Amino acid sequence: MRKTGDGTSEAYPRAMPEGPRVYLDHAATTPPDPAVVEAMLPYLTEIWHNPSSIYVEAQEAAKAIDRARARIAQLIGAADAEEVVFTSGGSESDNLALRGVVAASTRRGKHVITSGVEHHAILDPLEQMEREGVAEVTVLPVRPDGSVDPQAVEDAVREDTVLVSVMHANNEVGALNDIAEIARRVKAKNARTVVHTDAVQSAAHLGVNVDRLGVDLMTFTAHKMYGPRGAGALYVRHGTPLQGQILGGGQERRIRAGTENTAAIVGFARAMEIAAERREADISHERSLQERLIAELPRRVPMLAITGPRDVERRLPGNVSCAVGFVEGESVLLALDLAGIAASSGSACTTGSVEPSHVLVAMGVPEELARGSLRFTLGRMNTEADVDRLLEVLPGIVQRLRALSPIPATEAPAAWAPWLD
Numbered sequence: 001m002r003k004t005g006d007g008t009s010e011a012y013p014r015a016m017p018e019g020p021r022v023y024l025d026h027a028a029t030t031p032p033d034p035a036v037v038e039a040m041l042p043y044l045t046e047i048w049h050n051p052s053s054i055y056v057e058a059q060e061a062a063k064a065i066d067r068a069r070a071r072i073a074q075l076i077g078a079a080d081a082e083e084v085v086f087t088s089g090g091s092e093s094d095n096l097a098l099r100g101v102v103a104a105s106t107r108r109g110k111h112v113i114t115s116g117v118e119h120h121a122i123l124d125p126l127e128q129m130e131r132e133g134v135a136e137v138t139v140l141p142v143r144p145d146g147s148v149d150p151q152a153v154e155d156a157v158r159e160d161t162v163l164v165s166v167m168h169a170n171n172e173v174g175a176l177n178d179i180a181e182i183a184r185r186v187k188a189k190n191a192r193t194v195v196h197t198d199a200v201q202s203a204a205h206l207g208v209n210v211d212r213l214g215v216d217l218m219t220f221t222a223h224k225m226y227g228p229r230g231a232g233a234l235y236v237r238h239g240t241p242l243q244g245q246i247l248g249g250g251q252e253r254r255i256r257a258g259t260e261n262t263a264a265i266v267g268f269a270r271a272m273e274i275a276a277e278r279r280e281a282d283i284s285h286e287r288s289l290q291e292r293l294i295a296e297l298p299r300r301v302p303m304l305a306i307t308g309p310r311d312v313e314r315r316l317p318g319n320v321s322c323a324v325g326f327v328e329g330e331s332v333l334l335a336l337d338l339a340g341i342a343a344s345s346g347s348a349c350t351t352g353s354v355e356p357s358h359v360l361v362a363m364g365v366p367e368e369l370a371r372g373s374l375r376f377t378l379g380r381m382n383t384e385a386d387v388d389r390l391l392e393v394l395p396g397i398v399q400r401l402r403a404l405s406p407i408p409a410t411e412a413p414a415a416w417a418p419w420l421d
């Protein structure tokens with residue numbers, strides 16, 4: 001990407017707007033907690049040495065990684081700290097889980113089951129693996145609220161199913177899946193099938209326990225829990241067939257080579273610790289803001305459909321997603337940005353593409369309505385005033401954009417009716 005004369009990139013030519021900002025995009029990433037930054041600093045400035053080396057500073061770094069591993073293992077209910085494999089984040093952990101299990105299971109089969117609303121860090125590697133001929137993939141349909149039916153997973157399991165990967169919480173519409181029930185049914189039908197869940201969005205909000213959920217593999221990332229970007233983990237239950245995918249230095253029990261990012265790993269553990277300490281307070285705070293938005297948005301904006309579960313108990317705390325008829329989600333986002341509000345349409349990773357979100361399409365949301373998708377994800381620091389601001393500016397933005405559109409925003413097509421209720 002080329003830089004312009006004033007140092008801004010051509011792809012992002014707009015200056016940082018002045019005035020107060022409201023951040024409603026916590027599912028994309030979260031601001032690092034000051035206590036996390038404080039915990040990390042010594043490992044950037046003093047103990048920056050390679051943890052594999054022999055001298056005393058390097059051993060200090062290695063010990064810090066061991067402590068972080070033990071703490072994370074304890075927080076997720078792992079029997080052994082060795083079952084926590086550090087990676088660079090959610091995408092890497094997902095890729096490792098899929099490729100690692102399939103590569104280690106060739107004698108048993110190559111059938112993999114997943115759902116149509118998974119993150120691209122699951123769907124894209126699986127698509128590639130199918131093209132390469134190393135996997136045969138069943139992509140399950142989902143319910144209209146974005147959740148996966150455990151019975152459908154059970155029905156799809158076969159003798160040669162080596163892996164089931166279903167996300168714990170959806171990043172776009174916040175739908176929670178009953179992973180414990182899914183794992184129980186999978187194991188009852190085929191005890192050797194490995195069960196993986198992507199807990200990137202849920203780990204901080206809900207807390208996760210690998211035994212209670214009954215999974216063999218679980219994906220984590222630090223930057224969705226007020227930790228740093230560039231650190232994550234894959235929980236790997238002892239006995240799970242898994243072949244390392246990044247080979248070299250032999251770090252992480254030869255599953256993931258590469259000099260460890262000590263500071264980020266320390267920050268990751270601290271972030272998970274803080275999330276556990278604050279869980280009850282965070283959940284009740286985010287749920288109250290979320291409930292207000294879910295109730296108020298459809299009242300204030302005509303032809304706005306809340307997507308994902310209506311019942312907040314079945315939805316990720318803080319997640320509010322909707323589809324607005326007769327506007328493009330991206331245009332609304334730009335106008336919100338100018339008004340001081342940072343939000344997202346669908347998943348941040350696909351922002352910029354004009355295709356409607358694959359999640360909404362899989363849920364059966366009509367394509368024209370899905371083009372107006374918006375996602376507001378609230379966090380610890382959001383206030384009632386932030387919600388007020390969004391409720392104040394969004395109706396006017398939608399009204400203005402509809403007035404400019406060549407397509408008259410008259411009657412909602414009949415196909416939208418079930419979504420607009």
Ligand SMILES: Cc1ncc(COP(=O)(O)O)c(C=O)c1O
Binds near residue numbers: 027
């Ligand atoms: C459900 C889910 N899985 C995986 C990822 C990728 O995580 P990372 O950004 O740490 O690679 C994301 C990020 O948005 C996500 O929401």
